[in-house]
Amino acid sequence: MLNQGIGSWPTRRARKTPDRVAVIHEDRAWTYREFHQRVLRLAHGLQDVGVVRGDRIAYLGPNHPSFLETLFAAGLLGAVFVPLNNRLTAPELAYNLSDSGSTVLIHAPEQACAARAAADEAGVRHRITLDGSHEGALGYEEVLAGGGTDPLDEPVAPDDPCMIMYTSGTTGRPKGAVLSHANVVWNSVNVLVDTDLGGDEVTLVAAPLFHTAGLNMTCLPTLLKGGRVVLLTAFDATRVLETIENLRVTYMFGVPTMYDAMAAQPRWSTTDLSSLRTLNCGGAPVPARTIATYLARGLAFSQGYGMTEASPGILFLDKEQTSAKAGSAGVPHFFTDTRMVLPDGLDAGPGQRGEILVQGPHVMTGYWNRPEETEAVFADGGWLRTGDVARTDTDGYAYIVDRAKDMFVSGGENVYPAEVEEAVLSHPAVAECAVIGVPDQTWGEVGRAVVVLGPGAHADEPGILDHLHGKLAKYKIPKSVVLTDSLPRTATGKIVKSAVRASYANTPADDPHR
Known part of the structure; x- marks a missing residue:
């Protein structure tokens, strides 16, 4: 052909x-x-x-x-x-x-x-x-x-563009990651090798297909292998449990929030889950309590770390290591190489924190019509800079410890503060704004806007949040607003996000209902 x-x-x-x-x-x-x-x-x-x-x-x-x-x-x-x-x-x-x-x-x-x-x-x-x-x-x-x-x-040709998947950046404007056909194929091969999918796979896709994990980590590898894909229009915990039991699902992907919602259902303890061979989890670290809940049902998670620009698989923790390496994102996928790099460009040793760099045939060709940003995200030798920081143990297992970027993850959705801040600043009473992620029991993290009002201006939390409806997707809208007199800044005027977090992210946000 x-x-x-x-x-x-x-x-x-x-x-x-x-x-x-x-x-x-x-x-x-x-x-x-x-x-x-x-x-x-x-x-x-x-x-x-x-x-x-x-x-x-x-x-x-x-x-x-x-x-x-x-x-x-x-x-x-x-x-x-x-x-x-x-x-x-x-x-x-x-x-x-x-x-x-x-x-x-x-x-x-x-x-x-x-x-x-x-x-x-x-x-x-x-x-x-x-x-x-x-x-x-x-x-x-x-x-x-x-x-x-x-x-x-x-x-x-393999190197021809296959899809453009939009991912927001710290500039506040989404960028289109161009994934070639080869990128998608090699990511699927990594999944087939590391997850050991079979031709008899019954894969439940309850995560959205427009997300790279829902599409590229579950659906496409299954179709490549000749298994069957079960599509749910949207995630519903009760429906997921019924589907697993009735269709004998063998494989699914979810974020921790989804798995917690399933375990909270009344029929959790009675649903027949014996068909499940692989539960893949990503989007955020899997809490210890979630791991324990599923282990009690004889189910272990395969965990991973990735990003849209890598199609997305980068690190993968096999289910056999769920307990022994709790909290780890694993080791590189089979056809993937990673480095943890110190600020001076040298490779980090075990226990040292370094930015994750990734290289492999699944790494994007670049950002759509953005040559300068494409050049900036690739380090010497074509290594993709993730902007995330990790440490490795003596066995080579990686632990995500920080984000060099300000992005936080809310219910499996990436939220980029710069985009949210731009929308908050469009409120006529707001003079300055810094958005941070704060802990939340349901969603992992939710947004909090720390706001300085203009001279003589008046606004309250409900009014500022209401201003954002229709401008941002609901999951991007902060769940709380803190009014303050000033924001910490460097000598050059840049807001110091670490200082904002230290002052305003100590307590969980109020329970939001999206």
Whole structure:
């Protein structure tokens, strides 16, 4: 085949295991033969509306088979897939669409209003809706029905761009990490080697597919291996437990908050979990109490550390080491190399703290249309600078100890303070602002805005938080506001975040309900 990218996977799987079940969603199942036919029809339909090689095709919606169909159809055409976070507001979506230059937006009915507004602002040529045509949009099933079934084999090279996954940065503006087909393939190979997935795998995907972990650490490796993927539209702890029992799920990924919610359900102790072989956890360190709760049911976590720019797997802790290396993120994935580097550029020794650098065939090719930022994030020899700090023990196991960047993780979602601070500063009464992450029993961390009001200005916590609704996704909005007279600054005027944390992050934030 001329297509050496992941767009060829449905074709290859259909000729190898056509009658195996590929995808299950809402009590419907598709074999690899049926899945391949739908991908092929969608690719022809996208061609019919003018999609050509290199075009960007965006997708907005919860977990659904059409997400995967769009990804693979884009790969068949040599186009680039752009998954969008369905928790973003219309202005945030418009920025991602405009920055990527997406020409087509496929979206679920739940996101119709935001999709329409964002697409109009970004100048997207075609909107395609999953529930049928709307004013100014095409219907997804109609596009498939009109698509042909002739074989497609566009020349796609391993180093061609496969997807653009947006990840916010400390500048406050999202950056599009460009993952090549080779990046995605090698990450999948790492997962297959280190997680030992089988062709009989039944993988539950309850984490959002627009996240690199939900897509690249669970779903795609399973499809590559020829297992079946069970898609839940969204995470629901009770539904997850029922699905594990009823469909004999063998593998799933989640963040600690998800696993804690499952263990808190009344039916936790009675659900049959005997089919589970692998529980992968990431997004934040797994608390000791969570590890103990699952070990009591005979279940051990495979833990890991990664980032979007690495497709995302970097470090991996096998489940056999869950107790012996509690708190560790593990060792590098099989085809991955890491270094812990001191500020002077020398490698850190055991016990020393150093920035994590990563190298491997799964590391992104760069940031979309951002050559200067791409150059800045790669150290000498092509090592990707993660901005995270870790120490290693004498066995080489890494422990994440700090973040060189200000980013914090809330319920598995990365929150970047600069973006939030920019929104808070748009309040007319706010003169200065610093956003930090503070401990929270449910979400791990939540945001706290430390605010200085302008001279003679008046504002309170509810008013400032209300100002942010519609400007930021809900998970980015701080859960508390502290008013203060001044913020600690360096001699050059830069806010000293470490001093802000020391003064204002000592106690947990009030229990938020998102």
